[in-house]
Amino acid sequence: MRRLTTLLIVVAAVAAATLLFQTVQSRLSEAAFAFTVHPDVLAQLEASRADQRELARLDPERRDLYRARFEKLDTTVQRLTVLAHARERLVGRYNTILLVVFGASVLAVAAAIAVRQARLQPRLARLRDALAALAEGRTDLTVGVGGRDVVGRIAAMIEETSRVMARDRRRLAALQNLSSWQEAARRHAHEMRTPLTGARLELARLHDLLDGTAPERAEAMRQAARGVEQELERLQRVAAEFTSFARLPSPRLERLDVTALLGEFVATYGGAWPGVDVRLRPAAPAWAAVDRDMLRQVLVNLCDNSARAFAGRPGTIELEVGAVKDMVSVEVADNGPGVDPAVRDRLFEPYATTRGLGEGMGLGLAISKKILLDHGGDLELAGSSPRGTTFRLTLPAAAPEMP
Amino acid sequence: MRRAALVALALASVCAAARAAPPPGVSLDAGQRLVVGRLAAILAEGAVARQLESGLTTTFVFRAEVAGRVLGGARVDVRYDLWDEVFEVVAVGADGRGERVALAGRKALETWWSGLELVVAERGSLTPPGPRELVLALEVIPFSASEQDDAQRWFVRSFGATAARDGSRVTDPAERRGDSLEKVLSVLMATSIRGSALYSARWAVAVTGGR
Numbered sequence: 001m002r003r004l005t006t007l008l009i010v011v012a013a014v015a016a017a018t019l020l021f022q023t024v025q026s027r028l029s030e031a032a033f034a035f036t037v038h039p040d041v042l043a044q045l046e047a048s049r050a051d052q053r054e055l056a057r058l059d060p061e062r063r064d065l066y067r068a069r070f071e072k073l074d075t076t077v078q079r080l081t082v083l084a085h086a087r088e089r090l091v092g093r094y095n096t097i098l099l100v101v102f103g104a105s106v107l108a109v110a111a112a113i114a115v116r117q118a119r120l121q122p123r124l125a126r127l128r129d130a131l132a133a134l135a136e137g138r139t140d141l142t143v144g145v146g147g148r149d150v151v152g153r154i155a156a157m158i159e160e161t162s163r164v165m166a167r168d169r170r171r172l173a174a175l176q177n178l179s180s181w182q183e184a185a186r187r188h189a190h191e192m193r194t195p196l197t198g199a200r201l202e203l204a205r206l207h208d209l210l211d212g213t214a215p216e217r218a219e220a221m222r223q224a225a226r227g228v229e230q231e232l233e234r235l236q237r238v239a240a241e242f243t244s245f246a247r248l249p250s251p252r253l254e255r256l257d258v259t260a261l262l263g264e265f266v267a268t269y270g271g272a273w274p275g276v277d278v279r280l281r282p283a284a285p286a287w288a289a290v291d292r293d294m295l296r297q298v299l300v301n302l303c304d305n306s307a308r309a310f311a312g313r314p315g316t317i318e319l320e321v322g323a324v325k326d327m328v329s330v331e332v333a334d335n336g337p338g339v340d341p342a343v344r345d346r347l348f349e350p351y352a353t354t355r356g357l358g359e360g361m362g363l364g365l366a367i368s369k370k371i372l373l374d375h376g377g378d379l380e381l382a383g384s385s386p387r388g389t390t391f392r393l394t395l396p397a398a399a400p401e402m403p
Numbered sequence: 404m405r406r407a408a409l410v411a412l413a414l415a416s417v418c419a420a421a422r423a424a425p426p427p428g429v430s431l432d433a434g435q436r437l438v439v440g441r442l443a444a445i446l447a448e449g450a451v452a453r454q455l456e457s458g459l460t461t462t463f464v465f466r467a468e469v470a471g472r473v474l475g476g477a478r479v480d481v482r483y484d485l486w487d488e489v490f491e492v493v494a495v496g497a498d499g500r501g502e503r504v505a506l507a508g509r510k511a512l513e514t515w516w517s518g519l520e521l522v523v524a525e526r527g528s529l530t531p532p533g534p535r536e537l538v539l540a541l542e543v544i545p546f547s548a549s550e551q552d553d554a555q556r557w558f559v560r561s562f563g564a565t566a567a568r569d570g571s572r573v574t575d576p577a578e579r580r581g582d583s584l585e586k587v588l589s590v591l592m593a594t595s596i597r598g599s600a601l602y603s604a605r606w607a608v609a610v611t612g613g614r
Binding site for chain 1: 554595597
């Protein structure tokens with residue numbers, strides 16, 4: 001019923017427009033043609049024609065010239081006279097042509113609108129479904145509506161929103177996970193520190209007791225005590241690492257040019273890993289809110305991991321600064337053997353390591369990830385293959401520092 | 404009886420359609436050809452009289468019909484040469500014989516016209532004891548076919564005159580398409596330039612002679 005009403009309104013509007021056009025146009029065209037073959041125009045031409053004849057009579061020497069002019073004027077008069085005879089038909093044909101053109105234009109526009117509407121309906125339906133999915137909390141949506149029109153732009157916005165939501169969820173989950181691990185680390189450190197202190201005191205007493213013992217026996221016992229001491233120191237370091245992870249401070253952000261910061265890093269730490277060439281690709285200044293020391297810690301950690309992966313062989317680590325929308329990105333790429341697929345999925349979880357016992361706790365990447373998340377950015381594995389590994393750091397962009 | 408009444412009714416309606424001009428005379432000549440004469444009044448018709456000295460060719464087309472069947476026709480072309488002030492007249496009858504004359508002035512034309520006898524149907528078209536009445540139709544066309552063609556061509560040229568005025572070559576395809584469209588439109592317009600009868604008449608006339 002509603003469609004029928006719309007159709008009737010469109011038909012009525014087209015009919016009214018056509019009628020108005022026809023009325024105005026016919027008046028205008030009649031006037032235009034009447035002007036073209038106006039009796040005054042013809043009369044003037046006829047008079048000029050007669051003048052040529054009179055001139056020829058008065059000036060017989062130039063008769064041919066006047067004759068030629070006469071013929072020309074005569075031809076024009078005759079043509080106009082023919083047009084005057086056919087005026088009604090000419091005007092009628094003119095109006096018909098314009099009416100047909102107008103009608104065809106209106107029909108073409110109506111057809112274009114109809115086609116557009118027909119194409120718009122399924123796209124709007126997809127948009128509606130995507131919005132409903134977004135409202136339900138689904139993320140990483142693909143609306144599947146292309147185009148640069150409003151619908152296409154809205155679809156792109158929905159997709160972008162869902163991507164942002166997905167990213168934030170992942171970050172939140174990662175933060176929650178890391179917070180749990182931090183709490184566990186804090187407890188472990190606390191639980192370890194008390195018995196460690198007691199063991200150290202007992203060991204000191206043991207040294208005192210050894211003073212009265214036979215020298216051969218005392219030496220053997222001292223050696224055993226040094227061994228115990230070394231193990232206690234290692235446990236002390238583990239406890240310190242737990243503490244450091246558990247008490248990771250909040251970043252003290254300042255607006256910095258990340259490109260310049262990386263330049264400083266390469267200049268200072270570039271030679272810290274023998275056989276490893278650390279380079280920075282030239283890039284434009286990229287301003288971000290950064291804790292200088294923490295970012296340096298992350299870079300040291302990543303370069304340290306790469307250097308370990310090279311296992312004494314020469315290698316290259318390349319740093320590259322980029323910008324994606326409102327984020328600054330830093331890619332740290334090495335040409336090492338790549339990340340072991342067995343740990344790739346839980347790479348940023350604490351204690352995920354491929355190193356042997358006593359070679360590290362596997363907290364470095366977890367700490368780095370936590371640092372970047374605390375910055376409002378992220379740390380991701382951008383790619384890994386037997387030809388190399390790339391980590392991507394993202395940081396919220398900041399306005400450039402005013403001079 | 405009934406048929407006669409119908410014929411009478413048809414003749415009456417034809418007579419009513421005829422204009423004020425008195426009917427020409429139609430007769431069978433010695434060779435049994437239909438000849439039309441006594442045409443003087445036609446030239447006096449207002450529209451015809453005004454048209455004659457326009458410089459365009461005024462064409463008089465005669466047609467003889469019986470019960471809707473065309474027996475034959477004749478044509479007279481009159482064109483006034485404005486420079487020499489003479490009427491150039493060409494009369495062609497149904498027998499194919501033509502007469503071309505140049506007449507100096509209106510008076511001479513009227514004199515010639517009043518004596519004009521045109522063969523409108525060949526021998527045997529109307530033979531006794533066939534009907535002795537026929538319809539003579541006349542149409543006066545204000546210009547000839549060649550003048551019409553010339554005006555149409557001129558109109559087409561004038562329509563596209565703006566694009567061609569500077570004589571420059573058009574290289575832009577969109578402009579060329581525009582020109583083509585303009586040409587199509589101008590041709591469509593020009594084909595509507597056709598001569599309609601300036602004056603027309605139908606007379607029901609009785610055929611005289613030939614008995």
